[in-house]
Amino acid sequence: MKVSVVLLSYNSQKTIGSTITTAAEVSDDIHVVDSFSTDGTIDILQSMGVQIVQHPFENYGRQRNWAIRELPLRYSWELHLDADERLSPGLIEEIRRLDDEPAGGVEGYFLPRWVRFLGRVLRHGGLCPTWHMRLFRRGKGKCEDRLYDQHFYVEGATKRLRYPLIDDIQLDLSEWTTRHNRWSDAEVLELRKPLKERGTLGKGRDNPVEKKKALRERYYGLPLFVRPFILFAYRYVVRLGILDGREGFVFYVLQTFWFRFLIDAKLWEAKRMEQGATMPERIA
DSSP, rough: EEEEEEEEEOOTTTTHHHHHHHTTTTTTTEEEOOOOOOOSHHHHHHTTTTTEEEOOOOOOHHHHHHHHHSOOOOOEEEEEETEEEEEOOOHHHHHHHSSSSSSGGEOOOOOOOEEEEEEEEEOOOOOOOEEEEEEEETTTEEEEOOOOOOOHHHHHSSOOSSSSEEEEOOOOOHHHHHHHHHHHHHHHHHHTOGGGOOOOOOOOOOOOHHHHHHHHHHHHHHOOTTHHHHHIIIIIIOOGGGGGHHHHHHIIIIIIIIIIHHHHHHHHEEEEEEEETTOOOOOO
């Protein structure tokens, strides 16, 4: 299989080098869509000889679909990565063995993704793996039009690969929580849309992303402010996230509880403002 690789980047100097290095193991056609980085990201990319284009960022879905539509990709299959995701050695070999015309009319492949947080792969909590459609035939895949937690979907048959993509989070906690604060704003805007407008995903009994979407909607059907506690208990206790050590404890508290509680608080705040409730004065 001949593969073109597409990456999105913004101030990604800590991880972009290893991402490009592993991507180069499966492709000689690597394109990076950068959102005007101000750190050393561009210098690193230029030193590695990849194709760079800068494009203003609106949201992840629109940025990815712009890349699909506009980039001059050389090959008939495209692999989409984030700037902090790297291919495991097993996944590199697995992609190399794929046929350009796979049996059964397969048009896309789901990749298992592992999360590496504070230097530790989180192997519990229902996170190992999560499934993402990232490798698909040109013209067959798009990214759903969702402001946060968007996924690619494919028209046609799909399969799952065995070896993982590593989401190697190297942001310090200040930047990580800052970004999650911004993402909570995006999720609130998304949740205030009618249900039928919250993105579109491919259907199918064996589509793990469609299953995730269904679980997400079930989660948001639970009571406001109660559901973050339920989700934390599910991931940390029921799904044994407690076995992921201190790194896992920090992750599950911040990502599973704090982030989701923040979304609920902002939803509650937006509803109060809609109803004309007055907010208390701030003390100088």
